[in-house]
Amino acid sequence: QVQLQESGPGLVKSSETLSLTCSVFGDSIRRGFYWNWIRQHPGKGLEWIGHIYYSGRTSYNPSLKSRITMSVDTSKNQISLKLSSVTAADTAVYYCARDTGYQLTHPWGPGTLVTVSS
Amino acid sequence: QTVVTQEPSLTVSPGGTVTLTCASSTGAVANINYPNWFQQRPGQAPRPLIYSTYNAHSWTPARFSGSLLGGKAALTLSDVQPEDEADYYCLLYYGDARVFGGGTKLTVL
Numbered sequence: 001q002v003q004l005q006e007s008g009p010g011l012v013k014s015s016e017t018l019s020l021t022c023s024v025f026g027d028s029i030r031r032g033f034y035w036n037w038i039r040q041h042p043g044k045g046l047e048w049i050g051h052i053y054y055s056g057r058t059s060y061n062p063s064l065k066s067r068i069t070m071s072v073d074t075s076k077n078q079i080s081l082k083l084s085s086v087t088a089a090d091t092a093v094y095y096c097a098r099d100t101g102y103q104l105t106h107p108w109g110p111g112t113l114v115t116v117s118s
Numbered sequence: 119q120t121v122v123t124q125e126p127s128l129t130v131s132p133g134g135t136v137t138l139t140c141a142s143s144t145g146a147v148a149n150i151n152y153p154n155w156f157q158q159r160p161g162q163a164p165r166p167l168i169y170s171t172y173n174a175h176s177w178t179p180a181r182f183s184g185s186l187l188g189g190k191a192a193l194t195l196s197d198v199q200p201e202d203e204a205d206y207y208c209l210l211y212y213g214d215a216r217v218f219g220g221g222t223k224l225t226v227l
Contacts, residue, residue: 019124045221046164046207046216047220048209048216059215061215063119099216102153102169103166103169103173104156104166105166106165106175106177107163107165108163108164111163111172
């Protein structure tokens with residue numbers, strides 16, 4: 001079964017760039033799935049950030065598009081997320097999830113809390 | 119920007135039946151939106167329950183079912199159990215984009 005694990009700094013300073021990595025175990029990124037980033041603000045609902053296809057093609061949430069960069073490293077079987085110019089509003093748990101094109105599969109990564117400090 | 123709307127909260131008695139809905143600001147939800155439903159308990163990552171409108175995962179209890187109802191995606195829980203108390207989220211596909219609903223907090227009381 002595939003396992004996903006998010007990693008990255010738990011604390012980022014305001015106006016800087018948030019960088020996270022999702023490591024994929026038990027499956028190859030090259031198998032043709034979409035790899036999603038999703039976040040959840042404390043006590044709030046889920047927000048789709050965007051996804052990257054194994055080929056590198058991306059689709060981003062319009063509300064975040066100007067600040068997002070996603071990339072894929074097939075040699076490391078990892079995907080990454082960069083979110084620039086962060087503010088306190090970007091404090092959230094960030095999840096990665098595999099997507100077949102019609103479902104987000106199980107399991108997601110356990111999530112990683114990123115706090116933006118001033 | 120597309121908005122997906124769910125009931126913020128619902129309450130159901132144990133053994134009862136409840137339907138959660140998922141509406142799209144773009145119009146009627148259809149199978150092409152591949153409605154997904156997720157359950158989230160406190161401190162845990164969301165767990166998929168239903169995909170592509172009505173397809174249940176192997177771990178999804180039979181009392182959970184998905185459908186399209188009155189232009190919305192719907193998740194119906196029958197014979198509700200105390201352990202069903204959780205947050206439920208729908209996800210709709212719009213071509214390359216995905217949009218989550220705001221979530222429904224289900225209380226079993």
